[in-house]
Amino acid sequence: MRKIASIFILVVLLISGCAKQPKSLGTNEITDYQGQKLTVAATLRENSIKGPPDINIETYRLRIDGLVSSPQSYSYDEVLQKPSFTKLVILHCVEGWDATILWEGVKITDLIAAAQIDPKCDTVIFHSADGYTTSLPLAYIKEKSILLAFKENSQVLPKTLGYPFIVVAEDKYGYKWARWVTEIELSDNPQYQGYWEKRGYNNQADFPK
Numbered sequence: 266m267r268k269i270a271s272i273f274i275l276v277v278l279l280i281s282g283c284a285k286q287p288k289s290l291g292t293n294e295i296t297d298y299q300g301q302k303l304t305v306a307a308t309l310r311e312n313s314i315k316g317p318p319d320i321n322i323e324t325y326r327l328r329i330d331g332l333v334s335s336p337q338s339y340s341y342d343e344v345l346q347k348p349s350f351t352k353l354v355i356l357h358c359v360e361g362w363d364a365t366i367l368w369e370g371v372k373i374t375d376l377i378a379a380a381q382i383d384p385k386c387d388t389v390i391f392h393s394a395d396g397y398t399t400s401l402p403l404a405y406i407k408e409k410s411i412l413l414a415f416k417e418n419s420q421v422l423p424k425t426l427g428y429p430f431i432v433v434a435e436d437k438y439g440y441k442w443a444r445w446v447t448e449i450e451l452s453d454n455p456q457y458q459g460y461w462e463k464r465g466y467n468n469q470a471d472f473p474k
């Protein structure tokens with residue numbers, strides 16, 4: 266009889282314990298994709314030059330300027346209206362860590378086309394809300410259909426990963442992955458040096474295959 270009573274108490278405790286568990290309303294975040302384990306953004310170390318800036322999405326604009334005849338200024342929603350694409354790309358930082366993430370974004374070529382780029386342009390310079398800059402060759406952006414991502418692992422880009430936008434600079438080291446992008450400048454200067462490039466990092470930044 267004592268045994269039955271204790272089993273009863275155990276069951277009651279288990280049920281009440283379960284009832285206290287918060288019910289999950291679900292998450293959009295995915296943890297694996299086509300058999301590949303993805304990196305959870307929250308586990309990534311944030312190591313930017315000034316810390317993640319606050320972006321007011323109501324007043325936010327992405328400008329396309331430089332050597333163009335028709336500069337553009339997109340709101341967040343206007344960027345999202347462009348055709349979107351996903352890509353599984355690994356971000357490698359020079360410090361040795363990496364992150365495997367399913368990115369979703371728009372093609373940079375789709376954003377700059379309307380600006381009517383001067384044929385002299387061969388370089389794309391990214392400016393960010395924290396004052397960071399970096400550049401990539403225009404030919405590379407076209408050939409690889411480089412994305413400006415607004416989602417990672419199926420959820421809206423978290424602030425630490427560059428909300429609202431990060432450049433998915435595949436095959437290039439992390440310092441080419443501009444986060445919090447506010448301006449895309451078309452240039453004819455392939456020698457342009459961004460924040461880390463000025464401090465000695467290689468301008469090609471190719472990740473060894």
Ligand SMILES: Nc1nc2c(c(=O)[nH]1)N[C@H]1C(S)=C(S)[C@@H](COP(=O)(O)O)O[C@H]1N2
Binds near residue numbers: 393439
């Ligand atoms: N705007 C901005 N973008 C940036 C950086 C930065 O400091 N500011 N850091 C770069 C570097 S060095 C890397 S490795 C990736 C990921 O940054 P994390 O090391 O802070 O995670 O973002 C890149 N993009």
Ligand SMILES: [Mo]
Binds near residue numbers: 358359439
């Ligand atoms: Mo980095």
